[in-house]
Amino acid sequence: MERTVSEVAKLAGVSVRTLRHYDTIGLLPPGRVAANGYRYYGRPELLRLQRILLLRELGVPLPGIARILDEQDDEVAALQGHREELLRERKRLDAMLGAIERTVVALSGDDSVADDEFFAGLSEARSRLRDDLAERYGEEAAAGFEKAVRETEAWTREDYERMGDEGRRLLLRMAAARDRGVGPDTDEALELIEQHYQGVLELWPATPTSYYGLGDLLVENADQRAVVEMVDKDLPEWLAAGVRAYAVKRLGYRRNEEETVRRSV
Amino acid sequence: MERTVSEVAKLAGVSVRTLRHYDTIGLLPPGRVAANGYRYYGRPELLRLQRILLLRELGVPLPGIARILDEQDDEVAALQGHREELLRERKRLDAMLGAIERTVVALSGDDSVADDEFFAGLSEARSRLRDDLAERYGEEAAAGFEKAVRETEAWTREDYERMGDEGRRLLLRMAAARDRGVGPDTDEALELIEQHYQGVLELWPATPTSYYGLGDLLVENADQRAVVEMVDKDLPEWLAAGVRAYAVKRLGYRRNEEETVRRSV
DNA sequence: GCTAAAGGCTGACGTAACGTCATACTCCAA
DNA sequence: TTGGAGTATGACGTTACGTCAGCCTTTAGC
Numbered sequence: 001m002e003r004t005v006s007e008v009a010k011l012a013g014v015s016v017r018t019l020r021h022y023d024t025i026g027l028l029p030p031g032r033v034a035a036n037g038y039r040y041y042g043r044p045e046l047l048r049l050q051r052i053l054l055l056r057e058l059g060v061p062l063p064g065i066a067r068i069l070d071e072q073d074d075e076v077a078a079l080q081g082h083r084e085e086l087l088r089e090r091k092r093l094d095a096m097l098g099a100i101e102r103t104v105v106a107l108s109g110d111d112s113v114a115d116d117e118f119f120a121g122l123s124e125a126r127s128r129l130r131d132d133l134a135e136r137y138g139e140e141a142a143a144g145f146e147k148a149v150r151e152t153e154a155w156t157r158e159d160y161e162r163m164g165d166e167g168r169r170l171l172l173r174m175a176a177a178r179d180r181g182v183g184p185d186t187d188e189a190l191e192l193i194e195q196h197y198q199g200v201l202e203l204w205p206a207t208p209t210s211y212y213g214l215g216d217l218l219v220e221n222a223d224q225r226a227v228v229e230m231v232d233k234d235l236p237e238w239l240a241a242g243v244r245a246y247a248v249k250r251l252g253y254r255r256n257e258e259e260t261v262r263r264s265v
Numbered sequence: 266m267e268r269t270v271s272e273v274a275k276l277a278g279v280s281v282r283t284l285r286h287y288d289t290i291g292l293l294p295p296g297r298v299a300a301n302g303y304r305y306y307g308r309p310e311l312l313r314l315q316r317i318l319l320l321r322e323l324g325v326p327l328p329g330i331a332r333i334l335d336e337q338d339d340e341v342a343a344l345q346g347h348r349e350e351l352l353r354e355r356k357r358l359d360a361m362l363g364a365i366e367r368t369v370v371a372l373s374g375d376d377s378v379a380d381d382e383f384f385a386g387l388s389e390a391r392s393r394l395r396d397d398l399a400e401r402y403g404e405e406a407a408a409g410f411e412k413a414v415r416e417t418e419a420w421t422r423e424d425y426e427r428m429g430d431e432g433r434r435l436l437l438r439m440a441a442a443r444d445r446g447v448g449p450d451t452d453e454a455l456e457l458i459e460q461h462y463q464g465v466l467e468l469w470p471a472t473p474t475s476y477y478g479l480g481d482l483l484v485e486n487a488d489q490r491a492v493v494e495m496v497d498k499d500l501p502e503w504l505a506a507g508v509r510a511y512a513v514k515r516l517g518y519r520r521n522e523e524e525t526v527r528r529s530v
Numbered sequence: 531g532c533t534a535a536a537g538g539c540t541g542a543c544g545t546a547a548c549g550t551c552a553t554a555c556t557c558c559a560a
Numbered sequence: 561t562t563g564g565a566g567t568a569t570g571a572c573g574t575t576a577c578g579t580c581a582g583c584c585t586t587t588a589g590c
Contacts, residue, residue, distance in 0.1 A: 177322070
């Protein structure tokens with residue numbers, strides 16, 4: 001009843017190398033090893049191999065299989081635990097798939113037209129944003145904004161288009177993070193918001209207060225909201241929460257206080 | 266505007282080691298390398314890093330990212346292709362999850378009671394199977410079967426229980442394979458059917474013809490069907506098809522011929 | 531100007547589960 | 561006896577870095 005490696009391999013539908021590997025890691029030692037080093041497997045080893053293969057098909061890693069078969073780990077409990085892992089893994093995949101679809105839409109969507117619209121949108125948005133700013137935060141903020149406008153007026157259309165492309169990719173990453181369950185006030189999210197903050201700084205000398213205020217605009221100002229919505233309809237809220245969290249945690253902005261304090265770096 | 270590794274790492278939320286790795290594989294070389302070997306990154310590298318990280322979050326492997334960014338591979342097309350892979354991966358996970366649930370049910374289901382039932386079922390099934398056999402294949406087959414019955418009558422209950430456990434695990438593997446899309450007449454399936462055939466041989470000296478006939482019994486004989494259904498309600502059909510395929514391909518059974526021919530091994 | 535603490539650099543190993551050589555025996559049949 | 565088939569033992573390759581270990585700058589403090 002003893003079988004050689006290749007016999008067992010054929011019987012069980014695995015490779016000889018796999019049997020050797022299972023021997024090496026101690027998962028399935030042969031029943032007998034001859035003086036010449038040849039491995040011989042008996043009935044108990046075949047049964048064990050069957051159990052190994054069943055668990056392997058369920059996706060259980062080899063060390064896990066070893067624990068189940070050797071130590072008294074409850075097979076069913078172990079499988080339940082493994083099931084949880086697979087569910088998490090599937091969630092990850094689903095998040096990726098959603099993010100891919102968004103990305104494809106955002107990047108493949110009629111490129112030329114989208115960029116035209118985006119370009120036009122930016123110019124128009126800026127004038128309306130000025131009014132919004134003046135109304136919400138006073139003429140001083142609006143004046144600062146106008147200064148930025150003048151400085152960036154010389155930007156070429158190409159600059160804008162690149163900005164738009166960069167910005168879109170950043171927003172896509174945010175949406176992907178959100179889908180993975182990343183909260184807007186977590187460290188991981190703040191790394192992304194940081195990019196946003198840096199981008200804003202190139203257009204507009206934001207203070208902690210005004211950047212915090214941008215959180216409102218992103219949700220309530222139609223133009224600002226539209227830009228973000230181009231990537232994902234529900235993203236403005238997440239981004240707004242992130243912007244506020246960033247202002248508080250990284251810029252030292254404090255609600256209900258007149259004076260904003262720079263975080264000591 | 267030049268940043269050191271740790272600055273870039275902090276900005277982008279990756280590890281220094283990651284940047285070094287991306288340099289090593291040529292995915293993201295620093296803009297400048299000083300005489301002392303220090304890496305310095307400029308604006309273009311930061312932008313490239315952002316694009317890398319977006320694609321990475323979408324699950325695209327690094328070589329794929331390199332192709333997209335460097336060669337003129339269409340980003341959107343590449344993502345579509347990648348999406349297909351993720352979908353396949355998810356299908357695999359779903360198959361595993363289904364198999365796990367079946368396994369948990371089949372193995373955890375009230376062990377003692379189930380085994381009692383299974384044991385009782387086996388005895389009872391054998392007598393009814395004899396009648397079925399006589400009716401379908403004549404007294405000769407039935408007589409051969411009775412001989413097997415006498416030989417296995419001495420088996421202890423423990424033997425049966427172990428058989429039941431072995432058999433269940435084998436059936437579970439079959440159901441898992443089926444869920445992965447494995448056809449009952451493929452080589453992979455026949456490896457599993459082989460186990461079934463060997464198991465049957467221990468109870469009953471099956472000929473190619475009688476084993477082929479077992480295909481019918483598995484679907485139509487209530488007791489036989491019930492045993493397989495314990496694992497999965499739809500498995501009997503798949504197993505029956507596999508049994509017939511095995512009889513034809515591996516045992517040399519031929520439909521519509523009186524004489525069955527042993528396959529020359 | 532010196533010293534110590536950061537920060538940077540280059541290997542090199544480890545990870546999961548084997549596939550794929552390369553090299554060297556061993557066995558069996560003609 | 562010889563050749564072909566089978567087996568054995570390394571060892572490298574795979575994915576995307578984490579984690580030392582050992583050595584070299586740069587920077588800050590005294």
